[in-house]
Amino acid sequence: xxxxxxxxxxxxxxxxxxxxxxxxxxxxxxxxxxxxxxxxxxxxxxxxxxxxxxxxxxxxxxxxxxxxxxxxxxxxxxxxxxxxxxxxxxxxxxxxxxxxxxxxxxxxxxxxxxxxxxxxxxxxxxxxxxxxxxxxxxxxxxxxxxxxxxxxxxxxxx
Amino acid sequence: xxxxxxxxxxxxxxxxxxxxxxxxxxxxxxxxxxxxxxxxxxxxxxxxxxxxxxxxxxxxxxxxxxxxxxxxxxxxxxxxxxxxxxxxxxxxxxxxxxxxxxxxxxxxxxxxxxxxxxxxxxxxxxxxxxxxxxxxxxxxxxxxxxxxxxxxxxxxxxxxxxxxxxxxxxxxxxxxxxxxxxxxxxxx
Numbered sequence: 001x002x003x004x005x006x007x008x009x010x011x012x013x014x015x016x017x018x019x020x021x022x023x024x025x026x027x028x029x030x031x032x033x034x035x036x037x038x039x040x041x042x043x044x045x046x047x048x049x050x051x052x053x054x055x056x057x058x059x060x061x062x063x064x065x066x067x068x069x070x071x072x073x074x075x076x077x078x079x080x081x082x083x084x085x086x087x088x089x090x091x092x093x094x095x096x097x098x099x100x101x102x103x104x105x106x107x108x109x110x111x112x113x114x115x116x117x118x119x120x121x122x123x124x125x126x127x128x129x130x131x132x133x134x135x136x137x138x139x140x141x142x143x144x145x146x147x148x149x150x151x152x153x154x155x156x157x158x
Numbered sequence: 159x160x161x162x163x164x165x166x167x168x169x170x171x172x173x174x175x176x177x178x179x180x181x182x183x184x185x186x187x188x189x190x191x192x193x194x195x196x197x198x199x200x201x202x203x204x205x206x207x208x209x210x211x212x213x214x215x216x217x218x219x220x221x222x223x224x225x226x227x228x229x230x231x232x233x234x235x236x237x238x239x240x241x242x243x244x245x246x247x248x249x250x251x252x253x254x255x256x257x258x259x260x261x262x263x264x265x266x267x268x269x270x271x272x273x274x275x276x277x278x279x280x281x282x283x284x285x286x287x288x289x290x291x292x293x294x295x296x297x298x299x300x301x302x303x304x305x306x307x308x309x310x311x312x313x314x315x316x317x318x319x320x321x322x323x324x325x326x327x328x329x330x331x332x333x334x335x336x337x338x339x340x341x342x343x344x345x346x
Contacts, residue, residue: 041199071204
């Protein structure tokens with residue numbers, strides 16, 4: 001599949017061009033993107049730490065998952081709103097960037113994983129005898145989100 | 159010794175030069191700084207949101223303080239170590255960066271907010287620990303914390319940009335004053 005025409009189209013949009021030609025826009029949007037990343041981190045960690053048996057251990061994982069879910073969804077939306085314009089401003093670079101693809105793959109996997117298997121583990125609590133232990137669900141989530149954060153940072157170095 | 163002389167001395171040290179010139183070390187330290195931002199700011203934000211009554215109203219605030227804040231402290235220690243290394247790799251430019259200076263001022267303000275919260279607000283927690291929406295003083299502390307740390311992230315990210323750097327003249331007099339920059343001896 002040749003992605004170049006699609007990425008070229010993104011790059012050529014007036015949104016992409018406006019950000020590229022501005023001194024400030026990229027930096028400001030990126031800082032907002034970081035704030036979103038931080039809130040995502042907090043929402044993810046409260047549940048993952050609980051699944052690992054630390055942090056807020058007096059509360060059931062299901063309660064933490066229900067409480068953090070709106071903030072996870074909200075912060076991920078914030079990251080999409082800020083991340084897509086950032087991507088459009090340098091789409092061609094991203095197409096050939098290995099960290100970009102690491103990030104997108106991890107992101108897709110972790111979003112699907114968070115709202116399916118991990119959500120089910122959190123709702124079942126630690127007593128679940130399912131194929132996926134609470135501990136492994138947390139570790140998979142942490143590794144994938146780290147892939148998103150590291151990949152994102154390393155797009156800037158390529 | 160003036161501060162500038164101190165940072166100039168740092169810049170001449172072997173380790174600083176090696177960190178600055180290394181192919182990966184600087185990027186790795188910076189990635190650790192960003193990754194730990196999730197741990198530090200993420201847990202701060204969750205505690206602040208609880209103080210505002212915007213999340214998990216059923217969980218007592220003291221539970222958040224006892225079980226979540228240690229992770230915040232651990233994150234802060236890693237932030238300080240990795241952040242210090244980042245300054246150490248580029249000492250003079252960072253010392254003269256208007257955003258770095260702004261960030262340090264904001265850090266002091268955030269620290270002041272934490273101190274006020276823990277000395278004035280938190281000691282009376284017994285009366286409102288399980289309230290879904292904590293009293294006004296606690297909500298203000300949470301809101302201030304969220305706002306200050308957001309500004310700290312913004313100013314920290316902006317350090318990477320050279321808009322107001324001393325070696326990029328002409329700058330307005332106020333910028334050169336705020337960055338202790340003397341344009342004449344800045345390698346124009």
